Amino acid sequence: MSPRPAVRPGGRSARVQRAVHDAVRELEADQGRAALTIPLIAARAGVTPSTIYRRWGDLQDLLADVAVERLRPETPPADLGGLRQDLEAWAAGFLEEMSSPPGRAYIRDALTGDPDAGNAGQCSAYALQQVEVILSRAVERGEHVPDADTVMDHVVAPMMYRVLFRPGLLDAQYARDLVATLFYRLMPLP
Amino acid sequence: MSPRPAVRPGGRSARVQRAVHDAVRELEADQGRAALTIPLIAARAGVTPSTIYRRWGDLQDLLADVAVERLRPETPPADLGGLRQDLEAWAAGFLEEMSSPPGRAYIRDALTGDPDAGNAGQCSAYALQQVEVILSRAVERGEHVPDADTVMDHVVAPMMYRVLFRPGLLDAQYARDLVATLFYRLMPLP
DNA sequence: AGCTTAACGCAAAGTTCTTGCGTCAAGGGT
DNA sequence: ACCCTTGACGCAAGAACTTTGCGTTAAGCT
Numbered sequence: 001m002s003p004r005p006a007v008r009p010g011g012r013s014a015r016v017q018r019a020v021h022d023a024v025r026e027l028e029a030d031q032g033r034a035a036l037t038i039p040l041i042a043a044r045a046g047v048t049p050s051t052i053y054r055r056w057g058d059l060q061d062l063l064a065d066v067a068v069e070r071l072r073p074e075t076p077p078a079d080l081g082g083l084r085q086d087l088e089a090w091a092a093g094f095l096e097e098m099s100s101p102p103g104r105a106y107i108r109d110a111l112t113g114d115p116d117a118g119n120a121g122q123c124s125a126y127a128l129q130q131v132e133v134i135l136s137r138a139v140e141r142g143e144h145v146p147d148a149d150t151v152m153d154h155v156v157a158p159m160m161y162r163v164l165f166r167p168g169l170l171d172a173q174y175a176r177d178l179v180a181t182l183f184y185r186l187m188p189l190p
Numbered sequence: 191m192s193p194r195p196a197v198r199p200g201g202r203s204a205r206v207q208r209a210v211h212d213a214v215r216e217l218e219a220d221q222g223r224a225a226l227t228i229p230l231i232a233a234r235a236g237v238t239p240s241t242i243y244r245r246w247g248d249l250q251d252l253l254a255d256v257a258v259e260r261l262r263p264e265t266p267p268a269d270l271g272g273l274r275q276d277l278e279a280w281a282a283g284f285l286e287e288m289s290s291p292p293g294r295a296y297i298r299d300a301l302t303g304d305p306d307a308g309n310a311g312q313c314s315a316y317a318l319q320q321v322e323v324i325l326s327r328a329v330e331r332g333e334h335v336p337d338a339d340t341v342m343d344h345v346v347a348p349m350m351y352r353v354l355f356r357p358g359l360l361d362a363q364y365a366r367d368l369v370a371t372l373f374y375r376l377m378p379l380p
Numbered sequence: 381a382g383c384t385t386a387a388c389g390c391a392a393a394g395t396t397c398t399t400g401c402g403t404c405a406a407g408g409g410t
Numbered sequence: 411a412c413c414c415t416t417g418a419c420g421c422a423a424g425a426a427c428t429t430t431g432c433g434t435t436a437a438g439c440t
Contacts, residue, residue: 011405011406012404012405012406012418012419013406013417013418013419016418016419037395037396038396038397039395039396039397047419047420048419048420048421049396049397050397050398050399050419050420050421050422051418051419051420053397053398054418054419055418055419058397101305104307105305108301108302108304111298111301111302111354112298112301112302114298115291115295116357117294117354117355117356117357120354120355121355121356121357123355124351124355124356152348152351152356153344153348153351153368154343154344154348156351157347157348157350157351157352158342158343158344158347158348160347160351160355161314161342161343161346161347161350161351162347164301164307164310164354165307165310165311165313165314165350166307166311166314166342167306167307167311178343181376185375185376186371186375186376201436201437202387202388202435202436202437203386203387203388203437206387206388227426227427228427228428229426229427229428237388237389238388238389238390239427239428240388240389240390240391240428240429240430241387241388241389243428243429244387244388245387245388248428381440382439382440383438383439383440384437384438384439384440385436385437385438385439386435386436386437386438387434387435387436387437388433388434388435388436389432389433389434389435390431390432390433390434391430391431391432392429392430392431393428393429393430393431394427394428394429394430395426395427395428395429396425396426396427396428397424397425397426397427398423398424398425398426399422399423399424399425400421400422400423400424401420401421401422402419402420402421403418403419403420403421404417404418404419404420405416405417405418405419406415406416406417406418407414407415407416407417408413408414408415408416409412409413409414409415410411410412410413410414
């Protein structure tokens with residue numbers, strides 16, 4: 001995993017981490033990402049630069065840490081009463097969030113400087129978890145459901161691919177089309 | 191697009207670009223990516239650091255430029271006589287290349303520091319082009335073929351998603367399984 | 381051949397990064 | 411409740427990297 005701290009999560013360390021994360025978000029909003037430097041962030045957070053260098057390593061690692069936190073879903077997927085509706089709504093919201101400029105920036109931050117894909121893996125785990133909530137609710141209703149990996153491969157992956165590699169080919173309908181393809185062609189036969 | 195030069199592609203500029211690109215690859219092989227710095231690259235290439243700063247901006251932009259060049263396919267996809275065989279072979283080779291440590295590193299380099307996804311878009315265009323070669327050959331044979339975008343969404347995208355977000359879930363069989371799913375479930379009905 | 385101008389080298393100034401050392405406080409034990 | 415151990419922080423000096431102005435070179439054009 002990346003240099004996520006959490007070694008001694010007590011009072012002071014936690015305070016520093018929060019101050020630094022807040023400083024990153026404030027400066028990012030104020031000055032834009034290109035203006036971010038570690039000395040600047042440290043000054044805003046009220047710590048010395050060397051503290052950040054020691055805990056996070058470099059700017060990329062710090063931004064990756066912040067990005068993963070920002071990409072964590074805040075609420076479970078809405079329950080609309082049926083698998084198809086739940087998946088469509090979740091996929092549309094997910095695509096909306098990920099294709100926005102800040103969303104794309106966070107994804108790229110989470111991907112960079114991360115040889116073993118620890119941060120990126122965490123993001124994928126968040127999405128997988130949301131999908132599994134939707135699927136297990138559908139199972140309880142007695143619906144036929146696809147594998148979570150099938151949803152990841154044929155709904156989440158195409159959206160993320162276009163977000164990262166082919167921006168401009170994205171709208172809310174695309175998410176619904178992928179779910180439709182999942183239902184009409186990829187669903188296990190009942 | 192990124193600060194790719196090409197403004198005055200004449201003798202000297204071309205020489206400098208080649209020397210710098212070569213220096214990046216040599217140092218990357220010798221010392222590892224973590225050791226790369228612009229002054230080091232400049233020294234190896236026989237230019238002054240300011241030349242690199244002016245032409246490429248920073249290390250990320252330079253690495254992205256090198257990565258796109260390295261990710262350009264060197265040969266058209268093999269013609270094995272049938273769409274399914276061609277796609278399976280190409281997908282397996284593509285996955286093999288992209289999932290290798292250097293492959294993943296190049297992809298991440300191409301993605302980073304690239305707000306408008308110019309470099310990443312180029313990589314996707316390379317893959318699309320290869321797919322289109324395979325598909326148009328199949329059309330000439332009179333085979334039924336899927337859309338290129340369908341192949342991108344349901345074969346290329348899942349592979350790239352796992353390369354970036356879920357390493358460890360990858361083997362050559364996965365590529366073949368995706369092509370099999372394309373054929374049995376996603377193909378247009380004849 | 382001469383002209384125009386993008387691109388390069390050099391060097392100085394500014395900023396960022398690294399590192400050693402002393403200090404502080406979190407977590408744990410007596 | 412108090413002390414002990416140790417990870418984390420602040421400070422400051424030194425090193426490395428980045429930026430920038432200016433003179434020079436050579437590519438592309440007429």
